Amino acid sequence: MDTTFPRLLLRHAAERPDAPAMREKEFGIWQTWTWSRLVLLVRHIACGLHQAGLARGEHIVVIGTNRPRLYATMLASQALGAIPVPLYQDATAAECVFPINNADVRFAFAEDQEQVDKLLEIRSQCPQLAGIWFDEPRGLRNYLAAGLASLDSLAEEGRAFAQLHPDFFDTEVGLGRPDDVAAMFFTSGTTGHPKGVVHTHRTLLDRGRAGAEFDHLTSSEEVLAYMPPAWIGQNIFSYAQWLACGYVVNCPESPDTVMIDLKEIGPTYYFAPPRVFEGLLTSVMIRMEDAGAIKRAMFHGFMNVARRVGPALRDKRPVGWLDRIEYAIGDALVYGPLRNNLGFSRVRVAYTAGEAIGPDLFSFYRAIGINLKQLYGSTETAVFVCMQPDDQVRADTVGIPCSGVEIRVAENGEVLVRSPGLLKEYWRDPEATAQAKTSDGWYHTGDAGFLDAHGHLKIIDRAKDVGRLADGSMFAPKYIENKLKFFPYIKEAVAVGDGREKACALINIDFEAVGNWAEKRNLPYAGYTDLAQKPQVYRLIQDCVEKVNADLAADEKLAGGQIHRFLVLHKELDADDGELTRTNKVRRGFIAEKYAVLVDALYGGRDEQYIETQVKFEDGRTGSVSATLKIVDARTFAPVRAAA
Incomplete structure (x- = not known):
């Protein structure tokens, strides 16, 4: 599309100023933001950012959940020709250092105290980080850090500037071009440092429009924005397509209320991994x-x-x-x-x-x-x-x-x-x-x-994961893992076998589902590690594994990839422990190295293996989890030959 995000915002505000652009649930009540209200906030934030010194072509970090004011900050940055860089709100402070330094970020927008604390914690490692603005003031009253201020104060300064320079915002928006850089997304790569993926207004809006035309989307759609804005999937569906189509984006009250909010909104267009x-x-x-x-x-x-x-x-x-x-x-x-x-x-x-x-x-x-x-x-x-x-x-x-x-x-x-x-x-x-x-x-x-x-x-x-077993049979680990994860009792699975004589698996149980199953059978347990190693749970998971093997036997190409042995891990795979990416993709190489002793035990014919693993808690502390894991053989099936 031959336009930019801020120009589309101005167009919607001009054509239908009183139509809803976004809704945000606060204190159990849905609050509506019209296009005219949204563009006024964007105008004031943009003027405030200009006074703070944000320059065209500069990066600004945005970290938080989906909120109208977060979207307004991104639009205000783009109006000035700056480049918003959304970061995952559940990323640790240490994970924020590389993108901030890599992109020479001087200014950041943080949703609340949790995100402010992260940014202040790493400030010594990011000396160029001069300004931090927050949206939610709760808990921040006595913070006296230099350069820390509320988004309200920034917008108020911008409002005063806009009154003195009424044409400034529109002039800045007019300077933007479709081929200007619009945003940068850091990939949560499964190996090494994340890479900054640079996109222009044209690339993002072209794909947003292509998807909208494919499914005949209109301004009457309702969308629930609940995934991280740093994930491009959420960004396309609730930002690029939102501005391309002009439909309504609804922001849940919190991650804990998503299911309730989903039922209340009843979206017409839905996206989820x-x-x-x-x-x-x-x-x-x-x-x-x-x-x-x-x-x-x-x-x-x-x-x-x-x-x-x-x-x-x-x-x-x-x-x-x-x-x-x-x-x-x-x-x-x-x-x-x-x-x-x-x-x-x-x-x-x-x-x-x-x-x-x-x-x-x-x-x-x-x-x-x-x-x-x-x-x-x-x-x-x-x-x-x-x-x-x-x-x-x-x-x-x-x-x-x-x-x-x-x-x-x-x-x-x-x-x-x-x-x-x-x-x-x-x-x-x-x-x-x-x-x-x-x-x-x-x-x-x-x-x-x-x-x-x-x-x-x-x-x-x-492509890098598709391998061969020792006998030449195709080994497609993700395909096998997805079949295992269909069962409600299995939350995550990692299949191993490339270059080996048979396939094996490391499995995470779904603690809620298996816990519910155990309680109905009066099976006592003391937490995840204890439940995961119960013999009854192993029999439950073994039944799931053997059903997958029966399915694989019917696929001529993948029959050789049946799971011969498996174990149930003593802890859940976690992004904070480096085992998953922030989009919850398995970091296969890291896991193979971290749990090498378990993989060796699977292939060494052992019936059990002791392991102690360091874990990171939500508050930043570290600890360890240890257990002796059982290793079980699973029944495999002869390949089903297709009829001649």
Whole structure:
């Protein structure tokens, strides 16, 4: 699109000043921000930032949850030609040092006391960090740090400046160009320092518009913004597409109230990574465990109907009238109430992305009448590369290339992309930029995949992760892990086996789901570590593993990747301990090194292994967790040969 974010803001404010732009829930009440109210705040913050010395082309850090005032700060920065850099609000103070120094950040916006404390803690390591503004004043009354002030005071200074210079803001917005840098996102890489992905107004808005046109989005959509703004998925859906379409973005009161707020808003356009859909399904299954026998029987009976009939109805394929009647009864008694309970009654389009989703998990939501689809993209491609049309949705593909995108598969199976949404560069890393982008504009995704006969892209795994067992069988760890994570009792899994004679797995139980299961069986436990090592829990997880093995046996290419041995970890994998990225992707290499003694025990034929692991608590303290972990063999199955 031949425009910029601040220009779109001004256009919406001029065309429909009293229409809602955002809503924010405070003290249990939804507060509406109109376009005219929002643009006034942006104008005042921009003038205040100008007086503070923010220069065109300079970076400013924004750290916090989704809030109208956080979005206003980003827009105000862009109005001056500066570049907002959103950071993950759950990042530790130490994790903020590299991006702040790498981008020469002098100014930062922090949502509350927690974020202010982080920035003050690292100030000695970031001497150029001169100004910090906060939104929520609670707990900050007696803070006397130099350069620390409230956003209200900044906006008030800007209001006074705007009265003396009424044309300043509009003039600055007019100086902006579509090819100016609009934002920088630091990737939460699985290895090494994160890289700053540089995007322009044109790249972000072009992809935002392409996605909107694909699904016929309008200004009447309702969106819930609850994922970190530092994740480009959230940024595209609730910032770029918000300004491209002019729909309403709703900000939950807190992370703890997201499910309640989801039901109250009833979004029409919804986006979540697979782990959110996994968590929702787990909560459903826990509730069904608590239900009476009749209700459980009705649920499972109608779910069998849904799995058989629902996807075909969603894809408008022929369905017999008896099946239609049975599904309609199920919709009245089970699927409709379930959608309402999840907050999905009004969802017209729902997407999942960020990593592969298990086919069983994906099919569950479509079966109960939710138009859940997959899309494919990354931070570097501004999200939208492939999308699934409403009538061509399959669990094993991520759709067709959307507007302006070309796809090519290299000889080694890596997917290459050429698109108007490609990153401009990696900040201060010309070597990485040259490796990622060819001279003729092709981006190396690092994913292994292929285009099927219908033109749909199928992603197998990360190219670097797809391996071979010692006998030459294909080993796709992510595919195996996703199948394991479909079960409500398994929260995370790490499959190992590349170059070895068989596949094994390290598993995290879902503490809530397994705890609920244990309590119903009067099985006492004293915390996660104790519960994880109960023999009854091992039998529960073994049943899940063996069901996955049976499924893998039916896949000719992946039958050799069945899990022969597994163990249940003594602690949950955690981003604070370096085991996951901030977007909850497994840091496979780090885990293999950290838990090498466990991997060796899996392949050494041992029945148990002692381990002690250092952990970091939420308050910054460190401690250790130790346990003797059991190691169990799982039943495997002969490959099912396809009929001749």
